[in-house]
Amino acid sequence: MNIIRSEVMGFCSGVRTAVNAVYDAVELGKKLGMPVYTIGPLIHNEMFLEKLRVEMGVREIRSPEEASPGLAVIRAHGIPESERVAFLENGYQIIDGTCQRVLRSQQLVRKYATEGKQIFIAGNPEHGEVHAVLGAVEGYPLVFVIDEPENIPDTIDYSLSSVILSQTTFSLDRYTNIYKKLIERFSETAADLEIIDSICPSTLNQQKALTKLTAVADAILVIGGKQSANTRRLFEMVKESGTPVWYVSGEEELDSKLLTLTFDTIGITAGASTPEWLVEDIIRKLRLLSDL
Template sequence: MDVIVADYAGFCFGVTRAVKQAREAPKPVASLGALIHNRQVVEQLAREGVHPVNSLEEVDSGRVLIRSHGVTPEILAAAREKGLEIIDATCPYVARAQRLARKLAGEGYQVIIVGDPGHPEVKGLLGWAGPGAVVVPHKEAAANLPFHPRRAVLAQTTQPEEKLKEVAAALRSNTDTLVVHNTVCQATRQRQEAAVNLARQVDVMVVVGGKESANTRHLAELCRATGTPTYHVERAGELCRQWFINARRVGVTGGASTPAWIIEEVVVMLAEEEKVMFPEDEKEPVKAP
């Protein structure tokens, strides 16, 4: 059984940077929300003195770490007012979208954000986009908006580019002047494309990452949509022998918040499984119990 790891599997640039900043920060430090959507990494960081909090109300002094999703300008101002030392790990691509949103709102555009209204990046971005800004999760919601003379569209960095295009197309009927800024991060697109390409070439696909990680779940959905049986696991211990019966090629990828060591653990476990399922003196795979 060949085990092939997809290109771009695991931590993206922004997450690598945020974890490094958390590790290098003087301790203790309060992280405003779990630093990334990966329980194992959050627990490891907690042991090193990085403690997640739900809001600034829980931090009266010391340091606060802003995660890669970024926050609203109001939260930054409140942290300064409290005299907290701010360690800003906002991903530079997210920070760019925030600056753009503020500039466009200042120029009189109604800012439309294509994204998931419940995602922390979108909640943060909304705070930079002026009082008239609207979050639009899909083209149907865009088509239902009332007329506005000037609109500017940008996207949550992890949205599919296709959705940004669809929303922009839907807005043309209810807007006079429409400007579109593609703020989608290429890391997401590259990871998804590599995973889908690999899924098409293998018998089984394993997607590794937090169950609460939206980008990992989406990665699994994309792989599954190719027709290749796809399993989403958080840790190697969840792998099930039955999944790999008759599989000659297994693909592995990981979400943007999955550390390399957890992906490695899965690859090692699959190699171990191979020894059980495909003993050297057997030509055909043994039947799983």
């Protein structure tokens, strides 16, 4: 049995930065004798979070009142400014693992708010990153989150100079449909609408690499947490293509069917929040079982 890894898989650069920020915080915490926390779950991978808790003593908290002050790591999605201030005021030291792309979106909305522009954010209003970007302009009245083209609010003023950006992991198709609809409405007035390219290429590159892999593999194994939207999307892509596909979050879920069906070539991919050690564990198990 051949095992081929996707050319682009596993941690994206933002997740890697946030994970390294936690490792640095653990070292610093030992030196200073301080507890280490993450503000919200660091990544969407329960096995990784369990390791952080059990082996490194890193606790997840959502507000400064939940624990005694220590080192608080901000995850890749970022946090609203008011939350950062609340942690600092309560005696925590912040270690910032916010992804550079999210920081850019926060800087952009601040700049546009200073210029008095109307701001649209295409994204999921419940997503942590959208909260963090909105939180960069808390109290600014001219900002709207739009998740679908049919949910464009009636309160938008089409006579105001405006700008649209998207959640970094938003679907390109949905973003395009939203701004096209806005362009139509703005074309009836003299006001301008600036469109910002803020979708992260890492998801797209991962999906393109998977399409390539699916073309040469007899079956695909997708590795990642079941709560990771990014991993689920990879699984669905392969399913839609008709190639046999399995989605496992740990080696204990490896289906013996996968082996009894004896595929010649198995392609492996992993979501942006899947640690490399988990991928290696699963590949090792696959090789062991196929040698039996």
